[in-house]
Amino acid sequence: xxxQSELPVDANAADLVVAAFEAPDPVSSSRRSWWRMIPVAMxxxxxxxxxxxxxxxxxxxxxxxxxVKPIERLRGPSWKHWFGTDNLGRDLxxxxxxxxxxxxxxxxxxxxxxxVIGGAVGIVAGYLRGRTDEFISWVVDVLLSFPSxxxxxxxxxxxxxxxxxxxxxxxxxGIPIYARLARAHAMTIGGEEFVLAxxxxxxxxxxxxxxxxxxxxxxxxxxxxxxxxSLAIVVExxxxxxxxxxxxxxxxxxxxxxxxQSFIRQTPTWIxxxxxxxxxTVLSLNVIxxxxxRRFEVGSGG
Amino acid sequence: xxxxPLGSRPDPLLSVRDLTVEFGTxxxxxxxxxxxxxxxxxxxxxxGLVGESGCGKSTTSRAVMQLPPPTAGxxxxxxxxxxxxxxxxxxxxxxxxxxxxxxxxxxLNPRRSVEDIIAEPLATWSRGTPKERKAKVYELMEAVGLxxxxxxxxxxxxxxxxxxxxxxxxxxxxxxxxxxxxxxxxSALDVSVxxxxxxxxxxxxxxxxxxxxxxxxxxAVVKRVSDRVAVxxxxxxxxxxxxxxxxxxxxxxxxAALLASIPQPDPTIRPGDVxxxxxxxxxxxxPPTGCRFRTRCPRAEDRCAAEVPELTEHSPGxxxxxxxxxxxxxxxxxxxxxxxxxxxRL
Ligand SMILES: Nc1ncnc2c1ncn2[C@@H]1O[C@H](COP(=O)(O)OP(=O)(O)OP(=O)(O)O)[C@@H](O)[C@H]1O
Ligand code: SF4
Ligand SMILES: [Mg+2]
Numbered sequence: 001x002x003x004q005s006e007l008p009v010d011a012n013a014a015d016l017v018v019a020a021f022e023a024p025d026p027v028s029s030s031r032r033s034w035w036r037m038i039p040v041a042m043x044x045x046x047x048x049x050x051x052x053x054x055x056x057x058x059x060x061x062x063x064x065x066x067x068v069k070p071i072e073r074l075r076g077p078s079w080k081h082w083f084g085t086d087n088l089g090r091d092l093x094x095x096x097x098x099x100x101x102x103x104x105x106x107x108x109x110x111x112x113x114x115x116v117i118g119g120a121v122g123i124v125a126g127y128l129r130g131r132t133d134e135f136i137s138w139v140v141d142v143l144l145s146f147p148s149x150x151x152x153x154x155x156x157x158x159x160x161x162x163x164x165x166x167x168x169x170x171x172x173x174g175i176p177i178y179a180r181l182a183r184a185h186a187m188t189i190g191g192e193e194f195v196l197a198x199x200x201x202x203x204x205x206x207x208x209x210x211x212x213x214x215x216x217x218x219x220x221x222x223x224x225x226x227x228x229x230s231l232a233i234v235v236e237x238x239x240x241x242x243x244x245x246x247x248x249x250x251x252x253x254x255x256x257x258x259x260x261q262s263f264i265r266q267t268p269t270w271i272x273x274x275x276x277x278x279x280x281t282v283l284s285l286n287v288i289x290x291x292x293x294r295r296f297e298v299g300s301g302g
Numbered sequence: 303x304x305x306x307p308l309g310s311r312p313d314p315l316l317s318v319r320d321l322t323v324e325f326g327t328x329x330x331x332x333x334x335x336x337x338x339x340x341x342x343x344x345x346x347x348x349x350g351l352v353g354e355s356g357c358g359k360s361t362t363s364r365a366v367m368q369l370p371p372p373t374a375g376x377x378x379x380x381x382x383x384x385x386x387x388x389x390x391x392x393x394x395x396x397x398x399x400x401x402x403x404x405x406x407x408x409x410l411n412p413r414r415s416v417e418d419i420i421a422e423p424l425a426t427w428s429r430g431t432p433k434e435r436k437a438k439v440y441e442l443m444e445a446v447g448l449x450x451x452x453x454x455x456x457x458x459x460x461x462x463x464x465x466x467x468x469x470x471x472x473x474x475x476x477x478x479x480x481x482x483x484x485x486x487x488x489s490a491l492d493v494s495v496x497x498x499x500x501x502x503x504x505x506x507x508x509x510x511x512x513x514x515x516x517x518x519x520x521x522a523v524v525k526r527v528s529d530r531v532a533v534x535x536x537x538x539x540x541x542x543x544x545x546x547x548x549x550x551x552x553x554x555x556x557x558a559a560l561l562a563s564i565p566q567p568d569p570t571i572r573p574g575d576v577x578x579x580x581x582x583x584x585x586x587x588x589p590p591t592g593c594r595f596r597t598r599c600p601r602a603e604d605r606c607a608a609e610v611p612e613l614t615e616h617s618p619g620x621x622x623x624x625x626x627x628x629x630x631x632x633x634x635x636x637x638x639x640x641x642x643x644x645x646x647r648l
Contacts, residue, residue: 193409194419197470200367200401201423201477202393211422215413 040291043284050281054100063091065098065251074267083273087263095251096274102163102245102252103281106236107229109167114174115225121175122182123213127190128205136179143176152235156244166245170232181224185217219296226289230282237278253278314342314378315481315513316366321375323361331587335361337537338375340613343481348507348514350528350545352521352560354583358537359517360404363485366515367401368392380480397427400474404486406466410458416443416469417454423476442472445509446502464495471502475510482507483515488523500527521564525549530619533557536583536594539613543620553616553627556595593625601626 053060063081069089076084083092125136155169189195190213198208233253239245240254253274260270323336336358343349351359365372368384377384379399387395403409410419417439424435440450446468458466467487474482484503488496504527507514518524524531525545532542533556541554552558559579584590584597593611596602605625613623 193403193405194411196364196369197401197403197409197473198422198426199369200396200399201426201473202396203422203426204393207426211414212411216411219413 040287043287046280046284047288050100050277051104053097054104057094057097057101060097062097063094065094066090074263074270076267076269077273084267084269086259086270092256092270092273095256096253096277099251099253099256099274100277100281102250103233103236103254103278105163106167106170107232107285110170110174110232111225111229113168113171114178114228115221117171118175118178119182119214119217119221122179122184123186123209123217125179126183126186127209127213129187129190133183137183140176140179140183144180148173152239153244156239161239161244161246163246163250166236166239170235174228174232177228178221178224182217182221185220186213189213189216220293223289223292223296226285226292230285230289233278233285234282313345315345315380316343316515317376317378318342318362318366319376319378321362321365321377322373323358323365324373327587334537334586334589336365336372337589339534339537339539341532341539341542343513343515346511346513347529348516348527350524350531351515351517351534352519352524352531353534355519356583356586357534358586359519359534360485362534363401363483363515363517366483367396367399397423397477398479399481399483400477400479401483401485402467402470402474402487404489406463406470406490407458409470410466412458415455415457416448416461417450419469420473420476423473427477429477438476439472442476443469445475445506446472448472462495463491464499467491467499468502471499471506475506478510479512481513481515483517485517486519487516489518489520496523503527521549521560533560536589537586538594539621539623540595541620541622541624542613547620553620553622554595554624555599555601555628558628559598593623 057065067090069085071089072081072085073087073089074085075081075089078084081091081093083096086092086095121136121140125133152169152173155172156165159165159169195208195212198212203211236245236252237254237257240252241258243258245254246252256274257271257278260267260274264271319340320338321336321340322338325333325335327333339362341349351362353359364370365375366377366379366384368377371385375385379395382395384392384395410416414422417436420439420442421435424430424438429435430438440454443450443454448465448468453461453465458469461469470487482503487503488499491499500523503514503516506512514527516524516527528545530542531545531548533540533548533554535556540556541548541552543553548557549561552561556579563579579598581598584594590597590607592605592607592609593599593602596606599606603626609625611623611625613621616622616627
């Protein structure tokens with residue numbers, strides 16, 4: 001049902017993590033004991049930390065991310081500089097916290113764009129079927145047949161880099177994927193008797209799409225949205241690394257990691273610590289998204 | 303199209319004539335799910351519709367609702383030809399004609415509260431203010447035996463099958479329809495719960511002055527609630543008669559066989575007295591010529607393969623589609639034994 005094979009998400013690691021904590025036999029999964037929830041709880045806690053950091057970075061008692069202090073350049077982690085400093089003496093911890101802003105913005109905005117547009121188009125196609133579906137599916141197939149990384153680089157090269165364009169480009173790439181997912185779900189749900197009951201009581205197509213189909217498709221889409229948010233963050237990181245994302249003075253996780261590569265001998269922590277932050281965030285999104293997805297799949301049965 | 307009343311019913315609320323529903327399959331065949339059936343349902347009456355699984359009962363009910371519209375034929379409800387209404391007119395008319403489905407669970411949206419589900423038809427048509435709607439929902443829930451203040455906010459997974467069916471009934475009654483089509487409304491429920499829901503339906507019928515089509519494959523259940531019963535076989539109606547008459551004196555060989563297959567507590571009826579159904583019904587993609595029952599009928603002759611038997615009135619109110627219907631005397635004989643059986647059962 002889910003078009004998992006289409007997804008370029010590197011979900012294997014997350015799958016393994018989730019599987020590792022899932023009960024080995026289905027019987028005991030119904031009475032999942034509290035300690036099995038620890039990994040998920042930790043992921044939630046981590047995400048909360050990152051979100052709070054990104055939202056309130058300027059009010060937190062941390063160093064300035066842009067204060068240049070050449071004397072303290074290329075330091076390792078210390079009490080003063082938790083993540084050490086870069087080649088201009090800027091505090092890498094502060095830069096990582098501010099970097100969360102870029103990464104989260106890209107993740108959230110691109111997912112919202114893809115989810116709203118793709119989801120809307122998908123449920124329309126899946127519920128109405130017929131010509132509408134044929135046309136939408138054709139467009140979706142065409143969009144999916146482009147190699148997405150090439151498309152992305154082309155879009156950025158054409159529209160210029162910068163936060164807005166990265167968000168738009170990533171959001172656009174997500175549209176066909178969400179559309180497929182939503183279409184498949186809407187088709188299943190469209191066949192259920194409660195939809196027939198709504199039609200029998202005289203509800204029009206729009207009302208059925210909005211009140212009956214959408215609420216049943218949205219949870220699954222959102223769960224997938226969390227997983228693909230992590231993908232967007234990774235892609236933004238890669239683009240930063242290639243110098244195709246946000247301009248240099250604004251810190252972003254990918255940009256931080258890219259900046260550290262020339263100094264990997266002197267201060268390996270410059271690359272390692274922001275990478276750990278990025279990985280943990282991606283992992284958390286995957287674990288939570290995956291857990292939610294499973295829950296909704298089971299939950300929709302009864 | 304002829305509009306003579308069928309079965310001498312003067313004032314039908316619903317008249318179905320030559321209703322045909324066909325589906326195309328992927329490999330290019332045609333499923334003849336319903337093939338030219340006609341019946342009337344009089345105001346205030348309960349018409350039972352029985353037949354084996356796959357004979358087209360659900361398809362018929364849905365075609366009456368125009369969900370989807372039939373391939374051919376006419377459905378006249380309250381003087382309006384439904385098959386030719388504009389889509390808005392049709393949506394409006396449907397509010398008078400509500401349906402209850404076989405699967406009590408899947409007919410409720412899992413992501414909406416019960417309150418919301420029952421209010422939905424009212425909200426669709428903007429009947430009353432939200433507050434009035436809420437009052438009406440509570441009233442309906444009370445009518446079907448649920449306490450809105452306690453369970454109103456719950457979702458379907460927190461209810462049993464019987465409770466879900468109560469909720470469906472409340473929703474179907476929200477728009478104050480004139481006709482209720484119950485498609486196997488109790489088949490999925492436990493026997494004890496079945497009885498409760500049947501009683502509830504009877505009660506609602508009285509209270510809201512409903513005309514009912516009651517679809518089921520269980521003859522005993524149908525007998526309990528119906529004024530008249532129509533028997534379907536492979537997309538055709540074989541026999542329509544008042545319930546007592548049909549059960550006591552079936553004239554179609556299929557009806558007789560169906561009745562014989564009900565376990566009888568009466569030891570005087572020996573097996574073999576009445577033919578028992580054997581084998582599977584043929585496929586609706588390639589129904590037999592002539593009478594569709596001929597492949598399993600003990601009385602079948604050449605004429606049955608050549609000519610389609612028309613549904614004709616053999617005695618007042620008793621319509622049969624058979625070239626060689628069972629004799630009335632046989633019927634009376636069955637009647638006698640049945641009454642004995644009923645007496646015994648009491
Ligand atoms: N949408 C469809 N497409 C193709 N064939 C269909 C469709 N709906 C029903 N049929 C076929 O039409 C025939 C009648 O089906 P229907 O559901 O009306 O039977 P039923 O009498 O309600 O059976 P049951 O007691 O199992 O509910 C069956 O052979 C069925 O396979
Ligand atoms: S028409 Fe012929 S085959 Fe059909 S029920 Fe009557 S006797 Fe049997
Ligand atoms: Mg059915």
